[in-house]
Amino acid sequence: MSAFDELMAFQRETEALAQVAGRLGWDQETMMPRGAAEQRGEEMAAMEAVLHGRRTDPRVGDWIAAAKAPDAAGARMVELIRRDFARSAAVPVRLASEIARVTSVAQGIWAEARAKDDVAHFLPVLTDVIRLSREKGAALVAAGFGANAYDALLDDYEPGATAASIGAIFDRMRPRLVALREAVLGAAHQPAPLKGTFPREAQLALSRKMAEAFGYDWTRGRLDLAVHPFSSGSGNDVRITTRVAEADPLNCLYSTIHETGHATYEQAVDQAYLLTPIGRGASMGVHESQSRIYENQLGRSRAFTGWIFDEMTAAFGGVGAADADAFYAAVNRVTPGYIRTESDEVQYNLHIMMRFDLEQRLIAGTLQPADLEAAWNDRFKADFGVAVDRPANGVLQDVHWSVGLFGYFPTYALGNVYAGCLNQAMRGDLPGLDAGLAKGDAGAATGWLAAKLQRFGALKAPAETIADACGFAPTEAPLLDYLDAKFRALYRL
Amino acid sequence: MSAFDELMAFQRETEALAQVAGRLGWDQETMMPRGAAEQRGEEMAAMEAVLHGRRTDPRVGDWIAAAKAPDAAGARMVELIRRDFARSAAVPVRLASEIARVTSVAQGIWAEARAKDDVAHFLPVLTDVIRLSREKGAALVAAGFGANAYDALLDDYEPGATAASIGAIFDRMRPRLVALREAVLGAAHQPAPLKGTFPREAQLALSRKMAEAFGYDWTRGRLDLAVHPFSSGSGNDVRITTRVAEADPLNCLYSTIHETGHATYEQAVDQAYLLTPIGRGASMGVHESQSRIYENQLGRSRAFTGWIFDEMTAAFGGVGAADADAFYAAVNRVTPGYIRTESDEVQYNLHIMMRFDLEQRLIAGTLQPADLEAAWNDRFKADFGVAVDRPANGVLQDVHWSVGLFGYFPTYALGNVYAGCLNQAMRGDLPGLDAGLAKGDAGAATGWLAAKLQRFGALKAPAETIADACGFAPTEAPLLDYLDAKFRALYRL
Numbered sequence: 001m002s003a004f005d006e007l008m009a010f011q012r013e014t015e016a017l018a019q020v021a022g023r024l025g026w027d028q029e030t031m032m033p034r035g036a037a038e039q040r041g042e043e044m045a046a047m048e049a050v051l052h053g054r055r056t057d058p059r060v061g062d063w064i065a066a067a068k069a070p071d072a073a074g075a076r077m078v079e080l081i082r083r084d085f086a087r088s089a090a091v092p093v094r095l096a097s098e099i100a101r102v103t104s105v106a107q108g109i110w111a112e113a114r115a116k117d118d119v120a121h122f123l124p125v126l127t128d129v130i131r132l133s134r135e136k137g138a139a140l141v142a143a144g145f146g147a148n149a150y151d152a153l154l155d156d157y158e159p160g161a162t163a164a165s166i167g168a169i170f171d172r173m174r175p176r177l178v179a180l181r182e183a184v185l186g187a188a189h190q191p192a193p194l195k196g197t198f199p200r201e202a203q204l205a206l207s208r209k210m211a212e213a214f215g216y217d218w219t220r221g222r223l224d225l226a227v228h229p230f231s232s233g234s235g236n237d238v239r240i241t242t243r244v245a246e247a248d249p250l251n252c253l254y255s256t257i258h259e260t261g262h263a264t265y266e267q268a269v270d271q272a273y274l275l276t277p278i279g280r281g282a283s284m285g286v287h288e289s290q291s292r293i294y295e296n297q298l299g300r301s302r303a304f305t306g307w308i309f310d311e312m313t314a315a316f317g318g319v320g321a322a323d324a325d326a327f328y329a330a331v332n333r334v335t336p337g338y339i340r341t342e343s344d345e346v347q348y349n350l351h352i353m354m355r356f357d358l359e360q361r362l363i364a365g366t367l368q369p370a371d372l373e374a375a376w377n378d379r380f381k382a383d384f385g386v387a388v389d390r391p392a393n394g395v396l397q398d399v400h401w402s403v404g405l406f407g408y409f410p411t412y413a414l415g416n417v418y419a420g421c422l423n424q425a426m427r428g429d430l431p432g433l434d435a436g437l438a439k440g441d442a443g444a445a446t447g448w449l450a451a452k453l454q455r456f457g458a459l460k461a462p463a464e465t466i467a468d469a470c471g472f473a474p475t476e477a478p479l480l481d482y483l484d485a486k487f488r489a490l491y492r493l
Numbered sequence: 494m495s496a497f498d499e500l501m502a503f504q505r506e507t508e509a510l511a512q513v514a515g516r517l518g519w520d521q522e523t524m525m526p527r528g529a530a531e532q533r534g535e536e537m538a539a540m541e542a543v544l545h546g547r548r549t550d551p552r553v554g555d556w557i558a559a560a561k562a563p564d565a566a567g568a569r570m571v572e573l574i575r576r577d578f579a580r581s582a583a584v585p586v587r588l589a590s591e592i593a594r595v596t597s598v599a600q601g602i603w604a605e606a607r608a609k610d611d612v613a614h615f616l617p618v619l620t621d622v623i624r625l626s627r628e629k630g631a632a633l634v635a636a637g638f639g640a641n642a643y644d645a646l647l648d649d650y651e652p653g654a655t656a657a658s659i660g661a662i663f664d665r666m667r668p669r670l671v672a673l674r675e676a677v678l679g680a681a682h683q684p685a686p687l688k689g690t691f692p693r694e695a696q697l698a699l700s701r702k703m704a705e706a707f708g709y710d711w712t713r714g715r716l717d718l719a720v721h722p723f724s725s726g727s728g729n730d731v732r733i734t735t736r737v738a739e740a741d742p743l744n745c746l747y748s749t750i751h752e753t754g755h756a757t758y759e760q761a762v763d764q765a766y767l768l769t770p771i772g773r774g775a776s777m778g779v780h781e782s783q784s785r786i787y788e789n790q791l792g793r794s795r796a797f798t799g800w801i802f803d804e805m806t807a808a809f810g811g812v813g814a815a816d817a818d819a820f821y822a823a824v825n826r827v828t829p830g831y832i833r834t835e836s837d838e839v840q841y842n843l844h845i846m847m848r849f850d851l852e853q854r855l856i857a858g859t860l861q862p863a864d865l866e867a868a869w870n871d872r873f874k875a876d877f878g879v880a881v882d883r884p885a886n887g888v889l890q891d892v893h894w895s896v897g898l899f900g901y902f903p904t905y906a907l908g909n910v911y912a913g914c915l916n917q918a919m920r921g922d923l924p925g926l927d928a929g930l931a932k933g934d935a936g937a938a939t940g941w942l943a944a945k946l947q948r949f950g951a952l953k954a955p956a957e958t959i960a961d962a963c964g965f966a967p968t969e970a971p972l973l974d975y976l977d978a979k980f981r982a983l984y985r986l
Contacts, residue, residue: 016539019532023520024513031524035712036730039512042768046509050543219528237529275535 003066004074008276010063011081014054015275019233021047026232026239030224041104048100055088073278076459080277083159090143091136099132103403110402117391119373126401127369130362133406137363150363154407157284158414160461163360166410169417169476170353176480178383180487181346184334187491191329195320198249202315206249207242207256209311214260214294215446216240217267228399229255231262234280238266249312249319250331254295261294262287264446268454283462284408288415289422290449296345296416297423297482298445302328303437311440332490336386338393345416346487347384352413354379355398359406418466420479422449425470496559497567501769503556504574507547508768512726514540519725519732523717534597541593548581566771569952573770576652583636584629592625596896603895610884612866619894620862623855626899630856643856647900650777651907653954656853659903662910663846666969671876673977674839677827680984684822688813691742695808699742700735700749702804707753707787708939709733710760721892722748724755727773731759742805742812743824747788754787755780757939761947776955777901781908782915783942789838789909790916790975791938795821796930804933825983829879831886838909839980840877845906847872848891852899911959913972915942918963 001009024047028040054060064082069075088096106125113122137149146152151162158166208223221233226241233239240259244252265281273279281287298304302325309327312319321327334344340351358375361367367375376395377388388394400408427433430444437445452469466474487493494502517540521533547553557575562568581589599618606615630642639645644655651659701716714726719734726732733752737745758774766772774780791797802820805812814820827837833844851868854860860868869888870881881887893901920926923937930938945962959967980986 012535013539013542016532016536017543020513020517020536020540023536024516027516027520031715033711033713033715033730033732035710039509039729039767042505043509043513043516046506047513049506050510217528218526220526222524222526236532237526239526274532 002068003063004068004070004078007060007063007067007078007081008074010054010057010060011077011277012275014051015277015279017047017051017054019235019237019275021051022232022234023237026241029226029228029230030241045100045104052088052096055084056093060085061089073273073459077277080458084277086143087140087145087156090145091139095132095135095139099129099136099404102128102132106402106404107399110396110399114392114396117396119391119396122396122402123369126372129402129404130369130406133404134363134365137406148364150360150407153363154410157405157408157411158462159283160463161285161410161414163356166356166414170349170356170410170413173349173413173417173476173480174353176484177346177350180484181334181350183493184346184487184491185336187493189492191333191490192321192326193333194248194250194327194330196316196318197246198312198316200244200246203244203246203249203252204242206311206315207252209440210253210256210299210308211240211260213440214257214298214442215264215450216260217264220267221263223256229259231259231266234266234269235271235274236267238263249316253308254299257299258291258295261291264294264450265290265454268450269457270455273457273459278456278458280457282456282458282460282465284411285414285418286453286462286465288412289418289466290415290454292415293419293422293426293445293449294442297419298437298442300331300345301434301437303434304440304442305331306438307440329490332486334487334491336384338380338386338388339397345483349413349416350383352409354383355409356413359401359409362401363406417476417479418474420476420482421466421470421472421474422453423482424478425452425472495561496556497561497563497571500553500556500560500571500574501567503547503550503553504570504770505768507544508770508772510540510544510547512728512730512768514544515725515727516730519734522719522721522723523734538593538597545581545589548577549586553578554582566766566952570770573951577770579636580633580638580649583633583638585632588625588628588632592622592629592897595621595625599895599897600892603889603892607885607889610889612884612889615889615895616862619865622895622897623862623899626897627856627858630899641857643853643900646856647903650898650901650904651955652776653956654778654903654907656849659849659907662969663842663849663903663906666842666906666910666973667846669973669977670839670843673980674827674843676986677839677980677984678829680986682985684826684983685814685819686826687741687743687820687823689809689811690739691805691809693737693739696737696739696742696745697735699804699808700745703746703750703792703801704733704753706933707750707791707935708757708943709753710757713760714756716749722752724752724759727759727762728764728767729760731756742809746801747792750792751784751788754784757787757943758783758947761943762950763948766950766952771949771951773950775949775951775953775958777904778907778911779946779955779958781905782911782959783908783947785908786912786915786919786938786942787935790912791930791935793824793838794927794930796927797933797935798824799931800933822983825979827980827984829877831873831879831881832890839976842906842909843876845902847876848902849906852894852902856899910969910972911967913969913975914959914963914965914967915946916975917971918945918965 024044032040060081064078064085067078069078102125106129109125110122113119133153134149137152140146140152141149146155154161154163211223220236221238221240224241225243227243229241229243231238231240240263242252242256242259265287269279305328306324309319309324319327321330334346337343343351358367373391373395380388380394426445426448430448433444436443453465456465460468463474517537525533557571557578560571562571595618599622602618603615606612626646627642630645633639633645634642639648647654647656704716713729714731714733717734718736720736722734722736724731724733733756735745735749735752758780762772798821799817802812802817812820814823827839830836836844851860866884866888873881873887919938919941923941926937929936946958949958953961956967
């Protein structure tokens with residue numbers, strides 16, 4: 001076997017084992033009996049140790065050095081393995097295991113602290129996680145990954161992006177988003193929310209129909225319930241989850257559409273890339289662009305909500321909205337709120353920008369963990385005009401920092417920016433799209449996305465993936481124009 | 494760290510990974526979307542390769558050689574690891590991977606052949622599996638495991654047992670079982686089967702109640718549906734499965750009780766043994782003794798079926814039997830039939846003896862694969878007095894040989910023998926047992942089994958595990974006496 005073939009055979013097993021570890025995570029959130037938690041921790045740790053051992057196996061370094069890729073896809077695979085190998089090698093084993101150990105404990109402590117609204121309970125372990133993340137960032141910088149620790153961490157989730165490049169986009173977005181938010185919240189016309197009780201089984205049945213409308217392949221996936229919906233897996237086993245609140249059917253339906261966006265992306269990747277480093281989404285930002293365009297630009301469009309209105313009327317006997325226009329307005333309602341995950345299209349990115357700024361300062365060392373709560377509350381008051389009422393609605397609301405995900409938050413907003421670009425390009429190519437959506441047929445859109453973007457997996461760099469699909473370099477302008485047009489019309493401004 | 498501690502730490506990770514592989518198997522039979530089958534094959538193979546690599550890791554040999562166990566449990570752990578290491582080392586890597594490759598294909602081919610009633614379709618791959626199993630047996634014999642290839646294979650499932658020792662038991666059982674079978678089938682009085690349709694959800698609800706009656710801990714397990722019911726996992730994540738046929742509620746209920754027997758055994762093992770080589774059942778035969786005593790001596794007793802009769806009457810409005818006595822007779826009905834898994838307490842062991850004899854000849858080379866179907870049909874006619882009507886009801890009915898499980902079948906009958914012994918000892922210790930069972934309370938029995946046997950896991954050798962629990966060396970006599978008494982009374986002989 002050539003060095004390239006040896007590398008690929010070894011990597012294929014590693015990818016298969018990574019799928020197993022991912023499925024174990026799925027099981028933990030959907031199926032696992034609660035008494036199994038501690039044992040599961042050991043099982044997950046053992047899997048992680050196996051994966052880490054393979055990713056840093058010295059033979060991988062030798063094979064990479066000698067590998068001659070037969071084509072562009074092969075060259076990209078080698079490039080991604082080389083990058084992963086170099087990043088893994090840059091972090092000392094001692095540091096990697098300390099991070100694994102501390103973050104596994106920290107998530108539980110965070111959950112307790114959030115339940116008790118007790119920041120002090122979380123602070124010691126958060127301080128440790130931040131210290132370890134800074135050490136990891138410094139080690140990566142020393143190995144040539146990024147100009148500073150934050151960029152080095154961000155590179156895990158959005159290769160090629162930097163705090164400066166994302167910050168520049170966010171700086172251009174903020175004034176228009178703030179202006180739109182104030183106009184909408186101050187508008188004389190305010191849509192009413194849905195009212196009623198919506199039985200669980202009917203919500204789930206409609207969720208399945210929506211996933212299908214967006215092209216989800218049930219022969220290679222399944223839908224289950226989870227406290228925090230997620231999608232999981234690559235290739236031919238890509239599972240989605242949703243949640244049900246009987247007073248709020250939109251939570252279930254739009255969670256499902258969002259996760260369907262992530263999942264169909266994975267399902268649509270070229271089968272030739274199965275269990276290779278390019279057999280999955282290109283980055284977190286590109287992934288989020290798919291979930292967001294499904295959920296928002298398509299799923300919350302006037303055309304598609306008209307179809308949902310009819311479906312819900314049939315399923316529930318009524319939806320608690322006067323007509324399809326009132327339903328469309330209710331689906332897109334903008335209200336003040338503390339929680340990022342419950343936010344609307346207008347305010348969501350403002351939540352992200354705030355976290356992006358705070359976490360950069362934590363990693364730079366210019367904000368001390370002990371001062372984080374005050375900084376959060378000040379910033380929230382400044383950005384949203386409301387004082388945080390309790391830590392669970394403030395600095396304790398997100399799991400990310402407890403598990404060391406610094407540099408992850410901005411990829412959500414980047415996904416929105418990418419979704420804006422893709423929506424503009426797609427609508428240029430598909431003038432009849434709304435006519436299909438109004439009949440519950442998203443096939444033209446999902447077909448366009450599969451052909452222009454999804455099938456390539458991680459063959460191209462993230463920004464290139466978006467630019468090639470759109471036919472132009474991504475900017476924030478299409479998203480902002482779309483939001484202005486949609487919400488000024490909805491709020492009669 | 495001492496060599497013993499190093500060995501235990503390494504083994505603990507191996508045990509955790511084995512649990513992961515087991516849960517992947519559970520997922521495959523209960524949750525996996527069908528389009529994922531091929532990818533799952535690669536994932537399973539990758540896990541097996543990791544496990545095989547760990548089991549044959551040269552460091553394990555070094556640690557074993559240097560390990561000083563601090564106590565008897567530690568000594569037993571080292572002994573089991575040494576045995577596993579030596580057996581793994583005895584089989585050449587080339588042969589182990591060929592067996593893995595061929596059996597993974599053979600199971601699919603067997604399923605196709607059974608569906609098409611086409612022995613010729615199965616024969617080539619069966620021939621390969623037999624050839625490879627004989628090679629494996631020979632390699633194990635050369636390394637000192639067993640006097641002949643069959644004994645060497647059997648040792649995987651029932652350490653310490655031999656074809657001679659099991660054959661002697663079977664030879665003593667056969668005449669009495671044949672006589673009982675003929676008497677029962679020829680009896681003037683023949684019980685009627687249940688009649689009716691029993692809704693699926695109510696069957697599952699009652700199944701859960703039965704699992705609970707037998708002490709299943711839901712905080713460390715769950716119940717799902719599977720085509721072929723099984724239990725899975727050790728320690729604090731032990732899952733059971735059942736199946737539902739609306740015309741035949743006994744199938745669902747007794748599958749559940751059977752799997753509950755396996756599962757509570759695993760759940761009852763001392764928590765101090767978690768993720769160690771003794772943190773699981775002692776052998777296949779001992780495991781089967783638990784599932785069988787739950788299912789038969791307890792679950793099919795007059796006392797307990799009286800309780801089920803009341804429960805079913807409440808759940809279904811009626812059970813299709815005149816009274817509790819008629820229900821007890823229906824539950825224990827003996828009828829001619831081709832299929833081992835659908836057999837009754839009287840005939841089951843005869844099905845096993847036939848397979849035991851045939852598979853010994855296949856491994857010895859005195860029966861050629863091409864002659865197997867004829868040998869099966871001749872033997873079935875001789876033992877059961879009926880001609881096999883089609884291969885799916887004959888030589889193609891069991892999955893075992895397709896996956897190379899030679900030496901596995903006799904452990905089922907050995908489990909029945911052990912269950913007979915345990916039942917005798919238990920009833921001697923618990924004179925009030927039936928009074929509890931009649932109220933749906935099996936706690937005295939499950940408590941006795943947990944204290945006398947289950948909590949020890951694999952701390953002792955299989956035969957010792959049974960003998961210590963019973964207070965006497967196991968023989969077939971208690972089982973045969975129990976069957977004679979029960980069925981002669983039921984059939985008014």
